[in-house]
Amino acid sequence: MNISVDAGALCVKKNQTFGNAVFTSNLILALARYDKNTVYHLYAFCRLPDVIKKLRVKSHTLLPKKFWMDFRVTLEEWLRPKDVFLAVNQAMPAFIRSKVISFSHGLSFYHFPHLYKQDYTRLRAQLHRMVSKSQHIVVSSQKVKEEMLNIFPDRNNIHVIPFGIPLDMEKPTKQGEKKKIFLFVGMDHPVKHVQFILDVFLEFSKNKAYSGYSLLLVGPFSRISNNSKRILCVPNASRRQLKQLYRTCLAYVTASFYESFNLPVLEALSQGCQPIGLSSAIIPELSPYVYVAYDKNTFVENMRRVAEGERKNIEYGKLNKEFSWKSYVEKLQQLYLV
Incomplete structure (x- = not known):
């Protein structure tokens, strides 16, 4: 079987390797590791990372970048159709003869259109096209x-497959002494509600007992960290550096208005970093492992509890079984044949 994969999400700047880029790279690595009988063709508009090019996959650099999906990928699929097209980032070719399996990464733009003023129309059109043209939606x-069924109640082709723990963080590193640091990792996008995180940290640190704590933002937040000695920023962190930060920081904090999964929470858990999250940022599948807050007061209180040594009792064997890339690939393979 020949399957094409939209790997365009890997063509991002170093300080933008969050969300879709992490998912795409892990999916490709997992497909190469756990599915030896399928030939995967990766489509991108850049030179793919060496770690990807060394895999048992076929890489195709398709140019030009302009109108990439609607023109260049469409042309490739028309001339050399595959058995299945994996629309990893929701977008798909304008015309395609292959079976399409699309991956939806949530509906934040649908619920919060005012936060996506420039992209809302495009994302909404992409959603409706995906639903109408896909044989399966993951x-x-x-x-x-x-949420999808509330919008499209007649669909019976929507499948839940939870992400696995990122493959570079499958094995927790040896735990050392935690530093007095609260960590956030992500994009500087309004939906991430970073101002809330700043507010609760400042409220938490008003107590002299917690004056030695810091907030570390990983991402493009230099403009924020310049205003305080206790709010730090790492604009670009490698995956190895990020793993080290999860291992050494006291807790991971998140307050998004919306999350379809929230992969950094799973990354933090895998490395023994206790997550604290606003309820809107935590999906039910992850909530047993997280100190969930419902407003600023309960968020600050959870920060205090963790600072005083409280932690969720996490069974790493159960976590690895519940969020497994091997299981992800096995469930995805079943859809190839349906």
Whole structure:
């Protein structure tokens, strides 16, 4: 079987390797590791990372970048159609003869259109096209499936397959002494609600007992960290550096208005970093492992509890079984044949 994969999400700048880029790279690595009988063709508009090019996959650099999916990928699929097209980032060719399996990464733009003023129209059109043209739609949580069914109640081709723990963080490193640091990792996008994180940290640190704590933002947040000695920023962190930060920081904090999964929470858990999250940022599948807050007061209180030594009792064997890339690939393979 020949299957094409949209790997365009890997063509991003170093400080933008969050979300879709992490998912795409892990999916490709997992397909190469766990599915030896399928030939995967990766489509991108850049030179793919060496770690990807060394895999048992076929890489295709398709140019030009302009109108890439609607023209160049469409042309490739028309001339050399595959058995299945994996629309990893929701977009798909304008015309395609192959079976299409699309991956929906949530509906934040649908619920918060005012936060996506420049992209809302495009994303909405992409959603409707995906639903009408896909043989199967894969989502990462039951929450997203229910939301999709509220919009498209007649669909019976939406499948929940939770992400696996990123493959470079499958094995937790040896735990050392935690530093007095609260960590956030992500994009500087309004939906991430970073101002809330700043507000609760400042409220938490008003207590003299916690004056030695810091907030570390990983991502393009230099403009924020310049205003405070206790709010730090790492604009670009490698995956190895990020793993080290999860291992050494006291807790991971998140307050997004919406998340379809929230992969950094799973990354943090895998490395023994206790997550604290606003309820809107935590899907039900992850909530047993997280100190969930419902407003600023309960968020600050959870920060205090973790600072005083409280932690969720996490069974790493159960976590690895529940969020497994091997299981992800096995469930995806079943859809190839349906």
